[in-house]
Amino acid sequence: MEDKKVKNGDLVLPGDYLGVIEEFMPGEGVREENGELYATRAGKVRINPEKMEISVEPVTDTPPLPKVGDVVLARVIEVKPQAVIVQLLQIEGRENDREIATSKLAGIHISQIKEGFVEDITKEFK
Template structure:
């Protein structure tokens, strides 16, 4: 019977590779424990933190980012229902270099639109609006978002009548082409961000 060798700092490993035992290290990112033994769950380089007694596997490839709770995302409204809006995630703010690595669908429940009472979703969002939102939960699909906050909400919108870009006038949006006035859950960054 050949004895398993514990991984050393800097070793390249593949998913399923043996790294050591739980008595040696605590499992960190990219590591799982099975019956007291530690295994890599992704390809990468072994990193051992002697202070924390933790072993982890750092990816060697730049993997696409996963939206995490607290992340700010830019998304496009696909559907507006009575109690929720369905959006397509475009990017994670600050991670413009890579596409998102998960299903691109997310949802905003009516209770997460703004502080206070919201009568209906159709006065807060319209199909095609570009929004800035915070990820509040990602453990189930769709990812859950919130637009509660001064700088969260619609950042770009088109007139629902003539499709011209709307201009902000106080807390309303006005179409410079046809004069139509609309309401949205506006971000303080409306038309200030490059989309």
């Protein structure tokens, strides 16, 4: 184990040693291996003292990836009897100048449209 302590704002590369699990919880851009924490991407170290969490913030402008809970703006491509096909345009609150870094097409099944029974999917989407 190395004795070099990383500090907030330090630039790290994938595989760089960041500390031990007893010091910090691994955040985004950090993996734990046998109790030791390593960077999974190039970026700046961010230490959150309240959560005792260490993460690596990317220094390059990476395209956003949608996560569960994100609000995504999309264009309806096709309305089928049991699903709607949409084209993902952007993630709300993220930079408008970068495209989403994943497949641009997604499906919304009729069972996921709203709570309760959906009698006619065309009344929900057009």
